[in-house]
Amino acid sequence: MPALRRGRDDASAAHAAETRARIDANLQAQRFARALSDIVAKRPETVVSGPARELLGPELASALDWEDLLIVRLPGSNSELAGLLCLSGRSQPLAAEDRELLEAIAGHAAMALENARLFTRIEQANRHWLEIFDAMTDLIIVHERR
Numbered sequence: 766m767p768a769l770r771r772g773r774d775d776a777s778a779a780h781a782a783e784t785r786a787r788i789d790a791n792l793q794a795q796r797f798a799r800a801l802s803d804i805v806a807k808r809p810e811t812v813v814s815g816p817a818r819e820l821l822g823p824e825l826a827s828a829l830d831w832e833d834l835l836i837v838r839l840p841g842s843n844s845e846l847a848g849l850l851c852l853s854g855r856s857q858p859l860a861a862e863d864r865e866l867l868e869a870i871a872g873h874a875a876m877a878l879e880n881a882r883l884f885t886r887i888e889q890a891n892r893h894w895l896e897i898f899d900a901m902t903d904l905i906i907v908h909e910r911r
Contacts, residue, residue: 796825801849804836811838811871812864817853835859837867839875847875 800821804813817826817834826834831853841847850871859867 793825793828797821797829800825801836801851805838805846805849811840811868812836812859814855814859829853832856835867837871839871839878841875842879847878850874 804820812835813820814835815833817829817831820826820834820836821829821831826832833853833855835852835855837850837852838846839848839850850867
């Protein structure tokens with residue numbers, strides 16, 4: 766019996782550790798999302814770069830183990846923000862050619878995201894129409910006027 770109880774205790778401890786790790790990862794993701802929202806609100810540039818400690822805060826930068834951060838806005842339709850491209854691990858300043866390349870990549874990525882969003886809307890509309898037509902009865906009456 767003690768061996769069985771110990772096995773259950775080990776499994777319970779492993780489950781608790783896994784749950785804590787998942788909660789910590791979710792909290793870190795929420796802090797990261799909040800920090801990115803703050804950066805987007807304060808900095809209108811297409812490409813933002815700098816020390817991660819300044820952009821994200823020392824605690825989050827340390828948790829992510831990032832020294833620097835490069836953020837590129839992905840422009841969406843109607844001047845909306847489609848997303849952000851976040852890069853880290855670059856130890857040297859961004860050259861003008863690199864900035865232009867990142868802006869081009871951001872434009873292509875934004876277009877791909879918009880195309881995927883439109884394709885999803887088309888698929889949803891198609892499914893909707895199919896449901897409507899499938900719900901109709903198969904009776905068709907042809908009336909010829911003379």
